[in-house]
Amino acid sequence: MSKTAEGTFIWREIMTPDVAASKRFYGEVFGWKFDDMPMDGFTYTMIKNGETGIGGMASLDMIPGAPPHWIGTVCVANTDASAKLAVEAGGKVMMPPGDIPGYGRFAVIADPQGAPLTVMQPFSSEGAREGMPGLGDFCWEHLNTTDLAGSKAFFGRLFGWEATSSPAGMDVFSVHGKQVVSVTPAPAGAPTHWLTYVVVDQLAGARARVVANGGKVVVEEHAVPTIGSFSVVTDNVGATICLFQGLGAA
Numbered sequence: 001m002s003k004t005a006e007g008t009f010i011w012r013e014i015m016t017p018d019v020a021a022s023k024r025f026y027g028e029v030f031g032w033k034f035d036d037m038p039m040d041g042f043t044y045t046m047i048k049n050g051e052t053g054i055g056g057m058a059s060l061d062m063i064p065g066a067p068p069h070w071i072g073t074v075c076v077a078n079t080d081a082s083a084k085l086a087v088e089a090g091g092k093v094m095m096p097p098g099d100i101p102g103y104g105r106f107a108v109i110a111d112p113q114g115a116p117l118t119v120m121q122p123f124s125s126e127g128a129r130e131g132m133p134g135l136g137d138f139c140w141e142h143l144n145t146t147d148l149a150g151s152k153a154f155f156g157r158l159f160g161w162e163a164t165s166s167p168a169g170m171d172v173f174s175v176h177g178k179q180v181v182s183v184t185p186a187p188a189g190a191p192t193h194w195l196t197y198v199v200v201d202q203l204a205g206a207r208a209r210v211v212a213n214g215g216k217v218v219v220e221e222h223a224v225p226t227i228g229s230f231s232v233v234t235d236n237v238g239a240t241i242c243l244f245q246g247l248g249a250a
């Protein structure tokens with residue numbers, strides 16, 4: 001893995017109570033394809049956009065009591081060291097470091113406010129997809145936090161993320177000169193949580209596909225100056241995800 005990939009998101013996964021239902025939903029909404037991969041004691045489903053693996057899908061049975069959710073994976077140089085540092089910085093380890101044969105060493109951590117995130121030390125030198133995200137690709141992460149200063153301190157120490165203000169009026173975390181995450185205070189009464197974004201060609205059409213396949217629209221459409229617009233939706237099992245249409249898209 002290249003040094004510049006460290007601190008960036010390289011994978012996303014959905015934990016779902018119904019893998020078959022999630023395949024149907026995301027296949028219809030984004031045109032994704034899926035490959036089932038037998039693992040030790042369970043089946044892991046790779047999400048493919050075209051012929052490229054971009055994420056994964058697994059049964060929520062692996063995390064008893066957790067709601068359906070998307071979780072992002074950040075590339076690190078040393079998973080064990082990152083897990084230890086997360087605890088030292090006020091977070092906790094939710095799943096201790098372990099190997100995924102042929103892929104990498106991972107751990108699931110939580111920040112001091114309780115929001116989970118995966119860290120991964122890849123075994124290969126292959127990095128995240130190069131170039132601008134295309135239709136159906138993951139393109140962005142947003143953190144809604146109950147402690148803005150605390151989140152800046154935690155992730156700055158853990159990943160070297162640097163916080164700056166953006167023209168859109170929110171804080172942005174950057175690493176190696178690349179913007180990777182936007183961050184804002186969480187809505188009143190909401191816990192700290194992550195949102196992941198997928199590129200669509202047209203928001204109205206994508207929202208219609210969401211509803212037609214059993215999902216719901218949470219935020220109809222919100223414009224981000226100079227960047228584009230997004231919608232927040234829940235899928236057919238209740239996991240939240242965002243749709244993004246860049247400026248100039250049809």
